[in-house]
Amino acid sequence: MKALILAAGTASRLRPLTEHTPKCLLKIGDRSLLQRSIDALRSNGIERFCIVTGYLHEMIEQFVTEHYPTLNVVFIHNPIFASTNNIYSLWLARSVAEGEDVLLLDSDLLYDPAIVGRVLSAPSPNILTLIRHELGEEEMKVVVDAHGDILEVNKTCNPADAIGESLGIEKMGCEYTKALYAELECMMNTEHLENKYYEMAFERLIAQGYRFRVLDASDLFSCELDTVADFENAKQLIPAELY
16 A cells, blocks of 8 residues: 655645645644654555655655655655646656555645544445535535445535535555546546546546445544634644644
8 A cells, every 4th residue: 555645735725824834844733744644654554655746845855854764755746736736746646656556645634543544444445534514615525325435526516415525535446546547647638627626536437437435534533724723723623642
């Protein structure tokens, strides 16, 4: 299993905190978000990493190499991060992720490391983690069928139809990543959908028979960090044992 961490965004809604610091290097307690994720992944047995960078990429690369000098990590730089979305960063990782068992994570997550353990131990090779709470227009919402397979994952579906919000942690088996990058090739090179969310590719694969099972992690701590207010609240909400 390889961890693929997407860390290219500018996080403009978190300014001024991200004026001179990438979002993933902001600290909660004495550790940055990226450090917390790397520690969580390693504590669950993952030792191979790929980090896709963009905004202030030198700072991220320097941080990782200084704090984890022996880490097996590949850095991939998204040079057009300002005009593309996370689907393009995922596309750039094709050489290291296609045909591999991959754990895909957004770099700006704050969560209990036990979530990673649950995802890795889940029997299905393809898992999407969600949390249940009141939903609005902004959340990446998840709609499932009677068997628990995902039918939709997007921001535009009716909140009343959704069972929760995608947390931003997905486990993908090797067959799924083969299909994913075949779909992304069309989306990037023919349709030029570089400024979309990667969940669009997930939805398009459903019709081809590739589906995620849902893992509900609502009982474990996780926290959204989109605004300065979110970040300040997170410092108060994080459990003492995780601080």
